[in-house]
Amino acid sequence: MVADDQKENRGPVVVKDAKASSSLADIGSNEALTKVRKKTTARVPPLTLPTSSPLSPAAEEFHLPPFVSSVPTSNTLASMMSTLSLTPPFSPHIPPPPLYQNHQPHSHSVTAVVEQPGFISLRMRHGVVLDISANMAIRLKNMFKDSSISLSSCTTQMALVHPKGRMLQYGPRVEVQCEDNVSVKNAKIYPRGISFTANNMALVYLLDEAGARSTSDMFHDLYATQIADTLFMESCQREGQAVTTSIQQLDKARYWRTQGNVDCWVIGPVFIQQTEDGLVIVERETQQGDKFILKTSPSNGKVKVDSWFLQMTASLGMESHLFLRSKDRRLHYSGETKVFTVRNAGHSAGFDEEGSLRIF
Secondary structure, X not given: OHHHHHHHXXXXXXXHHHOOOOOHHHHHOOHHHHHHHHHHOOOOOOOOOOOOEOOEOOHHHHHOOHHHHOOOOOOOHHHHHHHHOOOOXXXXXXXXXHHHHOOOOOOOOXXXXXXXXXXXXXXXXXXXXXXXXXXXXXXXXXXXXXXXXXXXXXXXXXXXXXXXXXXXXXXXXXXXXXXXXXXXXXXXXEOOEEEEEEOOOOOXXXXXXXXXXXXXXXXXXXXXXXXXXXXXXXXXXOOOOHHHHHHHHHHOOEEEEOOOOOEEEEEOOEEEEEOOOOOEXXXXXXXXXXXXXXXXXXXXXXXXXXXXXXXXXXXOOOOOEEEEEEOOEEEEEEOOOOOEEEEEOOEEEEEOOOOOEEEO
16 A cells, blocks of 8 residues: 555656646646645746837737737727837837848848828838828938938928038028038028028128129028928828828838839829839829929939929039029039039129139
8 A cells, every 4th residue: 555655646746747737727636746846846936027018918918818819909099000110110219120220232121111190101222211191291211321301292392401411492492501611501592593601701692683792681500400300290291090091002002123123112193113222213293293203322322303493413422512403593512622602694603612702
């Protein structure tokens, strides 16, 4: 009988090691096994879970029924969209991995998410990001060359940020500001002509059909804020179902790749192309038939804006410059020589390499 009891006590110990995952009901039904476990097994410390995040749910969530775990914790649209921003591309509230922070010229990942207050964010290759609001405002950002272009939903306002200068268009007026180690130069193109000045000058000058002369005018400080981001966010539709509209627009988006390895997207009236070297071309056509073309190149930092009202280019490198043309009025700034020149009605004036006024 003693041998049988010892054999009977040894049996559950083997079962305990082989089947450590037995249920609590099975363990409680065998009092001998319970005593052995109390003597031979150390007390299990309390389970500590890391801070919950969308990528590491709490353990108890796995015991929920499937129909419960498949729905969001809140039925509000805002809470639903907040989880979208945490999926790649990464949310600004979560530090991205080092791989995302570095320039990856051969990256082929493209993602599209809907962000609040209601716009599609298309993260393309070579660090180029295109945002399209529900009412068709556009923001094109070149993350690695620190440049961006924004076009309002009504297409009457435009902003450009580039290392060689900034531009802001509002209605028939266009302002340009360039900063270098010589001076801060401002110019404004408007129906009367071109007015320009610099922070080392006491006067403002006007260049019109009669030539150059002093005048009085005021200019915006285009470096005071991120004008491209401000214009885009102010253009976004904030009332109504903007987020829902963006989701529907993303669902209806079309994509294809040409034989020349050009990626193409169509989102509403916006046509997007990205070539193999990363150049992005965005075209938007209005109901009146006007076409706006925005381009940015991640390889040389060149940007280009083309519309019925103005044409503008800016680039980096040995031929770094900023050039703007609106009808017969032109502005050119050289990033190498620091020469700033405006032209109108056959007359030219501006500032030379030393920042002094020159009338040509």
